[in-house]
Structures are given as C-alpha cells and as structure tokens.
Amino acid sequence: MNAALAIFFVLAVIAVFGAISLIVQRHPIHSALSLILVMVALAGLYLLMGAEFVAAVQIIVYGGAVMVLFIFVIMLLNAGEEERTNFSRLALYAGIPLAVAVTGLIAASIVGSKAAAALPAAGPGTLTSTRTLSTLLFTEFVYPFELTSFLILVAILGAIVLAQREN
C-alpha cells in the first residue's frame, strides 16, 4: 500500500460518501453541498492521475460556476425540506436492491471485460501538460470547440429569454 493507493482510497471514500449523502439528505441545499464535495474529491482524483488542467477546470467551472448556479436557484426558490409523504413500500424494498443490481452489473461488465484488464495502470504517471491539451483542442478538435462556443451562446440566449418577465 503506497501513498498513491492510500490517497486514492481516501478520495474514493469521500466521493462515495458525498454521493450517498446526496441521496440521503432531505434539504436540497445539503444535497448541493454533498455534490460539491463529490466534485472536489473527483478533482483530487484527476490530480492523482496527472490530469492537472482537467482538475482545475473541474473546480473552476463545475464547482465554482455550475454548483453556484444550483445554490442560487435553491436559495431563490426557497426550496424547503422534502416532506415525508407515504413512501411506497415497493419502492423501498424492491428499488434499492434493483439499483444495487444495476450498479453491480455495470461494475462486473467493466471489471470482467478482457479489454479493460489489458489496460496499463492509470497511476500518477505522466503529467498531461496544458500545452498538449490546447494543441489538440485547436488542431484536431477545433470543430467541436467552435460548436461548443456556439452552444454556450445559445444557452445564454435561452437563459435570458426564460428569465424575462412576461410583459
């Protein structure tokens, strides 16, 4: 058990704890805080793998913009705690085992596949430099890049139109 594996387990436990807390918490703002915890843990995992730029983008864009938007909306709409209504017994007793089964199916198919086993380890090996990423982004992936900038423009216009008051 070297240091990298120990850090991986700590971050993985934090991420799973955040995801479970997202499900278990009753108030949406606590769920949002748990999701922020998951995102920060994932950024740590990206750093562990050597993808430093992606880790920084994850925190800046996801953790610093998208989740702030979520928290603003929860505060503006004054979302309260979920009321305890009659929870369907079928959902509780059949749903959770089924969810576990679906997850297990996905996991088993990943772990059991021969192609995945043939992959080398994705430890803290090479550091992907930002220069490599940006070269790729502007040479090979320039068409999706321009399309996403157009997509962001469309999203901004959509958000403005949706937020207008009806006159």
Add this chain to the structure above:
Amino acid sequence: MNAFLTNYAFLIVPIVKIAILVLIVLTVDAYLTWLERKVIAHIQARWGPHRTGPHGLLQPLADGVKFIFKEDPMPANVDKVAYFLAPFLTLMLAMTSLAVIPFGPQRFTVWGYQTSLGIADVNISLLVLFAITALAVYGVALAGWASNNKFSLLGGLRSSAQMISYELALTLSVVGVLLIAGDFSLRNIVEQQAGSGKGLLGWNVFPQIIGFLCFFIAAIAETNRVPFDLPEAESELVAGFHTEYASMKFAMFFIAEYTNMITASCLATILFFGGWLSPFPESWTFTHYLPSVFMIPFGLWVIFDGVRYENMFGRLLLPVVGAVITAIAAALIVFPVANDAIQGVFWFLAKVFAFLFVYIWMRGTLPRFRYDQLMSFGWKFLLPVSIANVILTSVVILWRMHG
C-alpha cells in the same frame, strides 16, 4: 533519527513551512488591521488607536482578546451545517491560497528534499488560485443563507453575484500575462520577467498596463473592499451577510478578508511587477544594501521616539523594538551572505506592502459604488476591456512571431 528525517522529509518540511507561514500571515493580518486604522485615521485628520500600547501597537492584541471572550450566540432556526461551514470554508480557502505563492527565488535542499521558498511549487499555481477564488463564493452565499434573516440572504446573494461577475474579469485580465509567459506556474512567470533581460522594463506591467488595471480593480471587487463593498457596508446601514455571526466566527470572516487582500497583493506583484526582482539593474550591487539603508534610520527613529514617549510603557518598549531593528540591519551589513539571501524576499514584501497601502488608501478616499453601478461596471466595462486586452495581446504576439 536521521533516516526517519530523510525518509519523511517530504512530509515534515512542508508541515514546518506551513506552520511558519500561518504564524507569519496571522501576525501580518493583525498588524494590517492596525495599519489600516492608523492610515485611515490620518487621512481623516485624526489619530487612530493611540492608547493601547505605544502608538496603538497593542490594539490587535486587544481585539483578539475581545474576540475570544465575547459571547458567540447562535440564532434559532438556522441551518446548522451551513451556519458552521461558511466561516470555516472562507478562512480555509483564504489560507489555502497562500500555499502556492512563491516568496523568493531561492531553492534549497533540506534533509535531501529539494524545496523552494514557498510551500508548494506546482505547475498550475495560477489555476489553483483561480479555483480557490471560484470556491470563495460559497462562503459568502452560505453565510447569507444560513442566517435565518431576509436581509442577510439578500446581502449574501448580492455579494456572491458581485464576486462571480468580477471573477470573470479577473481571470481574463491575467490571460495576457499567460500569453507572454507561456506557463501557469507563478515561479516561472517571475523567472520569465527576470529573463527578458530588460531589468525594470521587463516587468509585465509595461506591456500589460490595461491588464494590470483590470486585474487590480477586479481584485478589489473580489475581496469586497471599498469602493466595491456595498454588500458588506450594508451591515452599517441595514444588514450584511455576516450579521448573525458574532465573535469567533466573525473573526474568521475578518481574518479571511485580510488574507484575501494579502493574496491579491501578492498576485499583483508576481504577475505584473516582477515578484522578487529588484527594480534596479543587476550591475548596481550597492543597491543590495538598500534594506539596511532603510532599516537603520527607521530603527534609530523608533529609539529616538521611544525615549520621549509620553507613558512609561512606551518608553520601555519602543527603544527595545528600535534597537532590535537596528541590530538586524547592522547584522545584514556585516554578513553579506544573509544580505544576499534576503534580497528577493525584501523586494517582494516591499511591493506587497505597497499594494496593501494602496488598498487602505482607497478605503480612506473613495466613496462606495451603488449596487447597480457596480454590476454594470463589471459586466459592461471591465469584461469587454479584459477581452479586448486578450485579443490585442494575442495579435501583437502573433505579429512578432511571424512579422
């Protein structure tokens, strides 16, 4: 013992550095409050703290004792998780941002572990600082929301909206420096300014003056200082996001604000003003004695002022402080090794304190923006100017490369 130190040096050395840095930064924060009160007072033609210790120098200690002993009430019906999380998060982020700032040029080896004068030397230190700035919005938003108070909520939402708006201008105004330096690492940005070979003119402020002005204005807005502190100043009028926070939690917000000021000043120095580089050319080696040349008259003046001070405590304390300062300055002249070692750190600290003085000066001089003026200034003026700076810088760089 030696083997233990060598094996675990990668853990022990950063921890020791962190402890030293936190102690220094907390002391600087405390005396920054003293400096602010004195400077603003003298701008307003009055004395500042004057009675607590000679020249009010023990005022931060008195404030600290007050914060410890004051009652820390918690309002009813608050969201406990968010209420406790907000000040901790704000302080933690403010302190973490100091970890990636390089303070001096030296690299040294301790117990076989190579390290530099700064806690962590990462490749993406500038991006780490942006990430921390992005996360700092949560402290304010959660603080405003967790207090069960409509005015706190509105103040918190306004403040976080302001921080998000100016964050964009902040990151874009730095892109010009990134294009020139070609690297995210703060240490490499300073090395590049040193390596341009033009001495003072190689500092990034000269090609990037627009970027520097946009950065400084956006940094003032990010740290919620005057003239952008309407969400905070509402606490003087109606309420702000830290209304319902008393003693220790308010102290955390307070310390976090001053630490953010220090980080913004350090960043402005490193990105635009050459970090630890001396403004004089390298060949003028007599400028290496400048720290002593400033400190010796200052120490002598403190002694001279101390022996004539009005009360006994001042007459005892001030000459001792003055004697220590003079002794350190004399030791620097006598031991050239020590003198060379502190050159970088001396210039870095001098520039950082110059920026902090500008911050405090602005607080004493300028009136506040109204909230709609603030938002329209950020979106309609600062952001387009930052984008124009990026475009202009890239055009000039491409023209130089191919022209």
Add this chain to the structure above:
Amino acid sequence: MIPTNYYLLLSAILFGLGIVAFVFKRNIITIFMAIELMLNAVNLAFVAFSQALGKPDGEVFVLFVVIVAAAEAAVGLGIIILTARNRRSLNVENVNLLKL
C-alpha cells in the same frame, strides 16, 4: 501505480448512485443534481482511460462534457425556475400535465 479498474469501478459506483438519486428523489433540483453526478462519473471514466492509453484525447472530451453540462445547467435551471413559479411547488409529482 493504481490499476485502471479501480477508477472504473468507482465511476460505476458513482453512476449507480446517480441513478438511485434520480429515481428516488422528488425535488426537481435534486434530480437535476443527480444528472450532474452521473456526468461526473462518466468524466472520471474518460480521464482514467485517457491516462491508461496515454492519449490526451479523453481529457479534451472531458472539457467538452464540462462545457455542455454547464450550458445544460443554465438552461435547465431557467426552466425549473419558471415551472416552480407556475406550479408553486418543487415536487416533481406535480409536473404531470402536458399542458399547464
């Protein structure tokens, strides 16, 4: 070095938890957050593969996923705000009519 399978397993677990949250929660905003969790799990798998194969293409695609998720969050939350204002509740069981 950490085997790639560990990262993929973590990605699968997070995806499964995202599905559970999506199905079981009744607040629209929480359901939307579960979608973001699933997107994050997929991002983790992308970066793990990208590092294992040694090509940075996976990381570029992660950047695209992040951008698209941000745009989707902006528009989706706008729709949620309007829906919540019209129906005065954030319960997804109330959004059961095709026409308001």
